Amino acid sequence: MTTKDRNQTERRILDAVGTIVETEGFEAVGVNAVASASGVSKVLIYRYFGSIEQLLAKYLEDNDFWLNTEFPIQQYDNVKEFSKAVFRAYIDMLRKSPALRKLYRWELTTNNPAIAGLRERRERTAMDIINAVSRQSGQDIDQVAGISTLITGSVSYLCILAENCAVYNSLEINSDSGWNKLLKTIDFMFDKIFD
Amino acid sequence: MTTKDRNQTERRILDAVGTIVETEGFEAVGVNAVASASGVSKVLIYRYFGSIEQLLAKYLEDNDFWLNTEFPIQQYDNVKEFSKAVFRAYIDMLRKSPALRKLYRWELTTNNPAIAGLRERRERTAMDIINAVSRQSGQDIDQVAGISTLITGSVSYLCILAENCAVYNSLEINSDSGWNKLLKTIDFMFDKIFD
DNA sequence: CTTGTTTGTTACCGACAGGTTACATACTTT
């Protein structure tokens, strides 16, 4: 360490968490790994953050995934096109962000207060959109929730899987071409459903 | 160990793998864990199976997930009902089997020859069905593959997630009621698509 | 200048992981 600067040290630690998360995932975030990746002795991790759990909580809080993306519902008068756009945004977000993929993957094997908090807020955001779409389209809310679940669920799954598997049902889930096919299917579905 | 019986010892080891997989998942299958769970010294694991990878390969080979479920395509003259039935079977299978859920979860974080082999065979089975449905229904094959991907992908995701999370888009993914709603949505979708 | 506090490093501890060596005991074969 060159100078004595607590703020900078904390930044280094959090940055190290970021790179570990992006490359190896949350599962790999341990005291020793963060210490060596940040070039900071691990005692400081405990001193400044308390524990790895709290460090991860801070990391999640800093880059608050998903929550900051606001969907301006009113602006769309065409519910069908709005729906398509929402899922397009969802796909882009997940395909672009390694950290977000790792977060979704981590959630499948873990449960802790930080994750529970994220899920709650995500649930609220999602249900707000679903409610709005149901109201504006006249579709049954369970039906809208179901369709939304089918799409976001599979998109989440495929984006995680794509890091270890190139093809699923003949779709190249690693390339734009595969995802464009899936987008066409989603559009097709909405065209059939919203008559 | 009471008597000297290699067959019985191998059985004990494989059974221990099974219980560990079902309760904690493939990630937890290590030499020490299997040794203590089976009551067998770990040297024998190496002697009889070579390595943990090979032991897991044997375990996967023994209970070959997914592959043994044959779908008699010809028997259905109604393609729509056949499709619904396939996905119903898929959901039941995944919801009933903890080991299968753990396998799907493991696949999201790992890649090895055993998994690659499974994927290949699964891919072939799936594409056989998709081809048949496309031919018999007249739907574009990419469209059928897309729909199938949306459903199986989300079902896989939700079944894995349900072990750590009770609600997704207001659906109770831990209970039959939530899944029945989702089944209704799938049926609804097929009714709209197959006109 | 001296005293106390913040920031930092090194070195260590116990627990447990994967993996191997050396040895004991049973069974088979001649």
Add this chain to the structure above:
DNA sequence: AAAGTATGTAACCTGTCGGTAACAAACAAG
């Protein structure tokens, strides 16, 4: 009965994990 082989265990080795103690250096306040 004797020799060889298959089956089993205990003990150990190295490495890494999370976690802590002890100490060094910079800085602030009197």
